[in-house]
Every structure is written in C-alpha cells, then in structure tokens.
Amino acid sequence: MLEHVPVGVFVKSVATGVYERVNRTAEQIFGRGRDGWVGRSDADLFPEEQARFFRLCDQETAESGKTMVIEEEPLDTPHLGRRLLRTKKVPLQAGDRPATHIVGVTEDMTESRRTEKALRDSEARLARAVAAARMGVWDWNVETGEFNASNGLELIYGLAPGSLRTRADVHASVHPDDLAAVGEAMERCLGGENGGSFASEFRTSPANGPLRWLRVTGQAELDCNGRAFRISGVTHEITERREAEARIAYMAHHDSLTGLLNRGAWQERLVEAARHSQQGEPCAILHLDLDLFKEVNDTFGHPAGDDVLRSVATRLMSCMREADTVARLGGDEFVILRRGEDSSRETADFAARIIDELGRPFLIEGRPVTIGVSIGVVLAPRDGDQSDQLMRRVDLALYAAKGDGGRRFRFFDPEMQACAQARRHLEADLQRALRNGEFELHYQPLVDLAHRRISGFEALLRWRSPERGLVRPDAFIPVAEATGLIVPLGKWILEQACADAATWPSGLKVAVNLSAAQVCDGGFEASIAEALAAAGLAPERLELEITESLLLRETEDTVAMLRRLRTAGLSISMDDFGTGYSSLSYLLKFPISKVKIDRSFVLAMDERPEGAAIIGAIAGLCRTLGIATTAEGIETTAQLQQVASQGCTEGQGYLFSPPRPAVEALNLLATWDARLST
Ligand code: C2E
Ligand code: MG
Ligand code: MG
Numbered sequence: 225m226l227e228h229v230p231v232g233v234f235v236k237s238v239a240t241g242v243y244e245r246v247n248r249t250a251e252q253i254f255g256r257g258r259d260g261w262v263g264r265s266d267a268d269l270f271p272e273e274q275a276r277f278f279r280l281c282d283q284e285t286a287e288s289g290k291t292m293v294i295e296e297e298p299l300d301t302p303h304l305g306r307r308l309l310r311t312k313k314v315p316l317q318a319g320d321r322p323a324t325h326i327v328g329v330t331e332d333m334t335e336s337r338r339t340e341k342a343l344r345d346s347e348a349r350l351a352r353a354v355a356a357a358r359m360g361v362w363d364w365n366v367e368t369g370e371f372n373a374s375n376g377l378e379l380i381y382g383l384a385p386g387s388l389r390t391r392a393d394v395h396a397s398v399h400p401d402d403l404a405a406v407g408e409a410m411e412r413c414l415g416g417e418n419g420g421s422f423a424s425e426f427r428t429s430p431a432n433g434p435l436r437w438l439r440v441t442g443q444a445e446l447d448c449n450g451r452a453f454r455i456s457g458v459t460h461e462i463t464e465r466r467e468a469e470a471r472i473a474y475m476a477h478h479d480s481l482t483g484l485l486n487r488g489a490w491q492e493r494l495v496e497a498a499r500h501s502q503q504g505e506p507c508a509i510l511h512l513d514l515d516l517f518k519e520v521n522d523t524f525g526h527p528a529g530d531d532v533l534r535s536v537a538t539r540l541m542s543c544m545r546e547a548d549t550v551a552r553l554g555g556d557e558f559v560i561l562r563r564g565e566d567s568s569r570e571t572a573d574f575a576a577r578i579i580d581e582l583g584r585p586f587l588i589e590g591r592p593v594t595i596g597v598s599i600g601v602v603l604a605p606r607d608g609d610q611s612d613q614l615m616r617r618v619d620l621a622l623y624a625a626k627g628d629g630g631r632r633f634r635f636f637d638p639e640m641q642a643c644a645q646a647r648r649h650l651e652a653d654l655q656r657a658l659r660n661g662e663f664e665l666h667y668q669p670l671v672d673l674a675h676r677r678i679s680g681f682e683a684l685l686r687w688r689s690p691e692r693g694l695v696r697p698d699a700f701i702p703v704a705e706a707t708g709l710i711v712p713l714g715k716w717i718l719e720q721a722c723a724d725a726a727t728w729p730s731g732l733k734v735a736v737n738l739s740a741a742q743v744c745d746g747g748f749e750a751s752i753a754e755a756l757a758a759a760g761l762a763p764e765r766l767e768l769e770i771t772e773s774l775l776l777r778e779t780e781d782t783v784a785m786l787r788r789l790r791t792a793g794l795s796i797s798m799d800d801f802g803t804g805y806s807s808l809s810y811l812l813k814f815p816i817s818k819v820k821i822d823r824s825f826v827l828a829m830d831e832r833p834e835g836a837a838i839i840g841a842i843a844g845l846c847r848t849l850g851i852a853t854t855a856e857g858i859e860t861t862a863q864l865q866q867v868a869s870q871g872c873t874e875g876q877g878y879l880f881s882p883p884r885p886a887v888e889a890l891n892l893l894a895t896w897d898a899r900l901s902t
Contacts (some may be wrong), residue, residue: 232330235316238286238323241265241279253332255303274299285313286323296333308333354458355379363456364391366414366444380461382432399435402426406440413444414452420444422455425462437466479552481530482537490551490559491611497561498611501604506566508603510559510575511618512540512582515596515630517556520588522779528588532595539581543574559618568603568635575599575633583631598625599633607636620644650703653689658713662688665720666883669892670735670854671875673868678896680733680767682876683721684883705741714742715751722759722766724886729893735767735797740774749785752794763793769820771799775810783814790815797854801842811849819846821872823857829866836866843871 226233232250236243242265246258254261256269266275285292292313300306311330315323351374354361360377364370373388381388381397388394398406406424413422423441442457477489485493497507514536521529533556540550540558549561560578565571578599585592600622608614617636623644625634657663667681687695704710718736725734742748756763768789774782775798786796797818798810802825811819821842828835843853855867858877867875881892 234328234330236282236326236328238282238325241267241282244325250330253301253307253309253330255301281313282326285315285326289315289317289323291315296337308337357460359458359460361458363454366453366455377459380436380438380459381428382434382436397429397432399427399429413442413455416444416446416450416452420446420452436461437463482534482552484537484558485549485551487551487553490549490553493549493551493561494611494615497563498604498609498614500563501609505564506604506606508562508565508571508601509614509618510578511600511622512558512560512578512597513622513626514556514582515598517595520593520595524588532586532588535586536582540578543578543581566603571601571603572633575601579631579633596631598622598630600625600636601633602636647703650700651707654700654704654707654709657687657689658709658716662690663713663716664688664885665717665724666885667724667889668876668883669880669889670733671880673873673875678732678893679874680735681889682735682769683717683724683737685717685737701739705739708741710739710742711745714739718751718755719758722755722761725765726759726761728890733765733767733795735769737769737799738774740771743770743774743782749788752789767795767797767818769797769799772810775814787815790817808845811846811851816851818852818854820854820856826855826857826863826867829863836870839867839872840870847871
C-alpha cells in the first residue's frame with residue numbers, strides 16, 4: 225500500500241539521521257533510487273545548507289512530539305530540476321517516550337502551484353477586463369438565495385463597494401419604472417423560457433445618483449423539470465449607447481433648424497389623426513406658408529432667413545395648446561395639427577391669432593421686416609378622413625389664401641378642387657400651346673405726346689387657342705409664371721418682338737413685358753443678347769417693361785443686371801406705376817428710363833380733380849429725375865389733353881389704337897403718317 229500511495233513517504237532515524245525506508249513515489253520525486261538513499265543521511269544526499277535545515281526540522285519535530293508541515297520547500301533534483309515540495313514530518317514515538325523516528329510525507333506541489341498561479345493571473349486579467357468594460361459579473365443561487373457579485377457590479381450601479389449583497393439590494397437599485405419589466409424578464413427566465421437565457425435594459429434608481437442605463441444578460445441552469453436553480457450573468461453600462469440612440473431618434477423626428485417635428489414625424493401624426501377622425505375624434509389641420517420669406521432670404525441672405533424661421537417656430541409654439549402638434553415641412557412651410565378640434569369658429573380664431581402673431585415685424589439686422597403668413601385649413605372628418613386627401617385639400621386652401629393676396633386664412637371648400645382642376649388643364653394646354661405655336665404678339669402704339677408721333681409699340685401677348693378662342697394674358701400669365709413655363713415663353717416673346725421690330729422703320733422701339741420669374745431665371749440676360757443678335761436689332765430699340773413685383777424681390781444681382789442692360793443701350797420702364805408698393809426710392813435705386821402711370825389714375829382723373837394732380841406730381845417728379853412718363857389707357861380726347869397738360873411725355877390707349885396683330889400695326893403706321901400729313 226505504502227509503495228503505491230501518490231505521496232512520497234520516508235522514515236528516518238532520529239538518533240543517526242539516517243534514512244531507513246523510502247517508498248517508490250519518494251524515489252520518483254527525489255529522483256534517486258532506493259539503494260543510494262537508504263542507509264544515508266541528509267548530509268550525504270543534499271547540499272550542506274539544505275541538509276542542515278532538514279536536520280533542524282527533524283530535531284524540532286522529535287523534541288516537540290508534534291507534526292510539522294513545511295509548506296513549500298524548493299529542492300533541486302537531478303532529473304526534474306527545481307521542484308516545490310510540501311512535506312509533513314510526523315514523530316514516531318511509543319507512549320511518552322521520545323520519538324525514535326521521523327516519518328516524512330512529501331508531495332510534489334510544482335504543477336499545482338503553477339496551475340494555481342496561472343488561475344490567479346487569469347482571474348486578475350478577467351477582473352481587469354470586466355472592470356475596463358464597465359461590467360459586473362454575478363450569480364444567484366435560486367435555491368439558497370445566495371447572491372454573488374463582482375466588485376464591478378456596484379460600480380456600474382453607482383454604488384459603494386459591498387452594497388449589493390442580496391437580490392433585494394439589486395432590486396432597490398433599479399429605477400422603479402423599469403422594475404416590472406426587469407422582473408418579468410427574470411420570471412420568464414426562471415420558468416425556463418428561451419432555454420433559460422434572459423436580457424433586459426433598464427435605468428438605475430434615481431437614489432443612486434445620475435441616471436445610468438444598464439443592460440443585463442443572464443443564463444439559467446435548469447433542473448430536470450426545466451426550472452432554473454441558478455442564474456449567472458453580466459451587467460454592463462449602456463448609457464452612452466442609449467443617449468446616442470435617443471439623439472438619433474430625435475434627429476430622425478425633428479427639424480434641426482427649428483427643433484420642431486419634421487416631415488416624417490408629421491406624416492406619422494397625421495396618419496394617426498386621420499385614423500382617429502374615422503372613429504369620430506375630429507381634428508383641424510392648418511398649413512402655413514410665409515408670404516415674403518423668399519424675398520427676405522434673397523435680400524438678407526440665408527443666415528438671416530434661418531433666424532426668421534427659428535423666430536417663426538418660437539412664435540408658433542407660443543400659440544399652441546399642449547395637445548397641438550406643430551411641424552416644419554421644409555422651406556417656409558409649417559403645419560399644425562389640433563386633435564379634438566371640430567369647431568370652425570375656434571379654428572378660425574386660432575388661425576387669425578397666428579396671422580397676427582406672424583404678422584408682427586421680425587427684426588432682421590436691426591430692421592423691422594414684415595413677412596406675414598397665409599394659412600389653409602381643413603377639418604377632419606368634415607373635409608376628409610384620409611391623410612393624403614386632407615393634405616391635398618389643405619394645400620388647395622392654402623393656395624387659395626395665397627391667391628387672395630396672402631396674410632389670410634381660407635378653409636377648404638369643394639369649389640377649390642374644381643378650380644385646381646381647371647388650372648391643371650390650363651397648365652397642360654399652355655404647354656401644348658407653346659409647342660404648337662398658338663401664341664402671337666399684338667402691338668399697341670406708344671405715342672410721343674409733344675410731336676403726336678408713334679415712337680414705338682408695346683408687344684402684348686395673345687393666345688389663339690383652338691378651344692378657348694383668343695385669350696388675354698391676364699388669364700394665363702400667372703399660371704405660366706407659377707409653372708415656370710414663363711421662361712421658355714418669355715424667350716419666345718423676346719425673339720418674336722425683336723424680329724418684328726427689325727422690320728419697322730429704324731426710329732421705332734418695341735416694348736416687351738417681363739415677368740419677375742423670367743428675369744430671375746439665370747439665362748435671362750443671355751436670352752436678350754441672343755434675341756437682339758438673331759434679329760439684328762440695335763439694343764437702343766428694345767424697351768423692357770418691369771413691374772414693382774420684380775423690384776420687391778430686389779437683390780444686388782437684379783439691380784446690377786438692370787444696370788448692365790441699361791449700359792448696353794436698352795431702356796427700362798416701370799409698368800403699372802402706382803398700383804403696387806410705389807416706393808419712390810425705386811426710382812432712384814433702379815436704372816429706370818420711363819414710368820408708365822397706371823390706367824387707374826387716368827380713369828380717376830375723370831372722377832376727381834386730385835386724379836390729375838397725382839398724374840401731374842408723378843410727371844413733375846420724373847421730369848426732375850430725367851425719367852420719361854407714359855400715361856396708360858387713354859380712351860378719350862379729354863383724357864389725352866389732360867395728361868398732356870400734366871406733363872406726361874407719352875400716351876397709350878384705345879384712343880390711338882387697341883393692340884393689333886403685327887401686320888395691322890404696320891398699316892397703322894402708314895395711316896398715322898397720312899393722318900399727320902393731312
Ligand atoms: P400692361 O403691360 O399694363 O399692358 C397694358 C394693358 O392695358 C393691355 O392689356 C392693353 O390691352 C390694355 N389697354 C391698353 N390701352 C387700353 C385702354 O385704353 N383701355 C383699356 N381698358 N385697356 C387698355 P392686355 O394686353 O390684356 O395685357 C394685360 C397685362 O398682361 C399687361 O399689362 C401685362 O402686364 C401682361 N402682359 C401682356 N403681354 C405680356 C407679355 O408678353 N409678357 C408678360 N410677362 N406679360 C404680359
Ligand atoms: Mg406693359
Ligand atoms: Mg401697364
């Protein structure tokens with residue numbers, strides 16, 4: 225038995241220090257055969273120092289009569305090099321008599337110590353990694369209730385080390401609002417669902433200081449009934465991830481400029497409100513569009529435009545009830561949703577309040593600037609209960625509000641749909657008309673009042689439509705402007721007018737009307753040069769009629785362009801003067817060569833004496849500034865005499881001739897000269 229036990233055993237005489245017996249394991253450990261060992265002492269076998277140490281231990285064991293343990297003794301062996309030995313020395317004694325022998329029991333601890341150290345190192349490494357990952361490791365014995373946690377766990381919870389001793393401690397550290405969800409996940413795990421694995425994300429209790437988001441994942445060991453008896457897991461902090469997710473979710477739903485909801489979020493709310501309206505919960509939807517935003521952007525630049533949009537958002541927010549939703553769809557378009565609103569009276573009051581609120585001037589670069597807003601309104605389910613349909617209809621209402629001049633609101637009205645449809649037809653017809661060459665220019669003479677001579681003709685657009693007959697420009701120019709068709713159409717008008725004028729006597733000018741949308745198009749200046757070159761017409765013979773609406777959009781670029789055209793020899797007339805904003809500053813700011821006084825003043829002259837005074841004042845002012853004046857819409861000789869005596873330099877009107885096709889205009893020239901010579 226002794227030979228086969230896995231520890232080395234030897235027996236030594238106390239008196240002589242000589243080994244008397246050794247077993248086989250001792251031979252293996254010490255690396256020497258029994259023959260060279262039994263009958264010898266430590267001094268014969270080991271280096272001096274070590275032999276003395278062994279001897280001392282033996283003596284102490286014998287004298288004390290007690291077992292001695294040498295926990296770790298390094299020993300150099302011939303076959304295995306240095307080993308770590310653990311040796312127990314037991315005195316052999318009969319009764320009270322002194323010990324005669326020492327029995328030694330030796331274990332080779334080299335491997336197990338090496339393994340222990342490796343294990344310790346690995347644990348330390350793991351602990352460091354767990355700490356660095358801001359992780360806590362834990363296990364819970366479901367049967368005994370024992371709960372073990374790594375130090376890191378408390379750190380993650382924002383607690384002092386040693387605070388999490390029981391599961392109840394852990395529960396107390398979870399945010400009360402999240403406790404139920406964590407508890408449910410744990411219950412499912414205990415019941416063996418998902419093979420006993422569980423995961424949950426929750427916040428720490430506010431009592432633990434700043435809120436942190438934690439994620440716990442665990443795995444249960446299940447008994448034969450499929451119930452958990454032990455769960456181990458890791459918990460780590462995910463606050464940063466959660467915050468990033470929250471930021472991303474915010475960005476996905478909000479407009480970064482104003483912080484209001486964005487188009488995507490609006491769509492979701494709208495669909496939901498439409499669904500509720502089908503179930504009887506009404507709502508009001510308002511679609512807002514700023515009236516003069518583009519002008520502000522063009523004049524003051526985009527940063528100023530951004531400031532205005534932010535201020536608009538703030539003012540809108542100040543009008544909202546808690547349950548209202550306001551979103552920015554992009555550009556200067558905003559929408560408002562009022563759930564539970566079914567009264568058109570109240571909605572009208574609300575819309576009026578917003579118009580007031582946004583009607584107050586905005587301070588831009590220290591200057592008060594009035595922008596104003598137009599609003600379309602629909603009520604669901606009265607005006608529809610589908611989100612797309614409601615959006616289309618509120619759009620129509622907004623369009624109508626804009627068409628009425630802005631700074632007002634309009635409720636949707638089924639007639640608007642008919643109008644919109646007619647407009648769509650008109651749009652399509654206009655496109656086709658341009659392709660088919662259905663447009664033509666008529667000419668109306670401009671008469672030099674001092675010499676009673678035709679000084680030129682104004683080109684006035686007509687549409688000879690196969691279905692509609694001869695259509696006047698007021699009926700379709702606004703649509704052509706809104707659809708952008710005015711750009712190619714305007715180019716055609718310029719080319720045609722220049723070509724016609726090139727056939728006239730060289731003293732005659734041609735005046736062409738321009739739309740703001742056309743002038744603001746990038747290719748405008750080039751199209752003028754091309755039209756002149758193609759017709760071989762001198763620039764001095766082309767007059768451009770612009771309206772105040774273009775000047776309203778005044779930008780440095782337009783002013784500079786008009787100046788260049790002026791320098792190139794063209795004349796520039798301000799059409800319909802007096803009907804728009806009529807700022808006299810335009811006369812100084814813009815390179816204007818002629819002012820056309822609107823027909824309404826000529827008409828007013830017949831009714832009130834002040835009418836003539838106004839015309840006289842404008843003509844006088846213009847004369848001082850070196851600007852010519854044309855009186856529009858002269859129909860009677862009395863009017864002609866009056867405007868001439870008030871100092872207008874030119875006249876235009878049915879009295880001389882209505883607009884006529886190009887050939888007839890030339891004929892008019894001949895009869896006119898005949899009239900003069902008689
Ligand atoms: P406008 O430039 O002020 O043109 C004068 C308008 O007054 C013309 O109407 C003309 O027929 C009309 N008119 C002239 N004399 C008299 C008169 O004695 N009595 C009355 N009652 N009316 C008179 P029209 O041709 O219908 O043009 C209307 C407007 O359409 C023009 O006003 C102009 O703003 C615009 N327009 C005309 N042709 C073009 C064009 O080629 N391009 C652009 N962008 N707009 C144009
Ligand atoms: Mg005109
Ligand atoms: Mg006019």
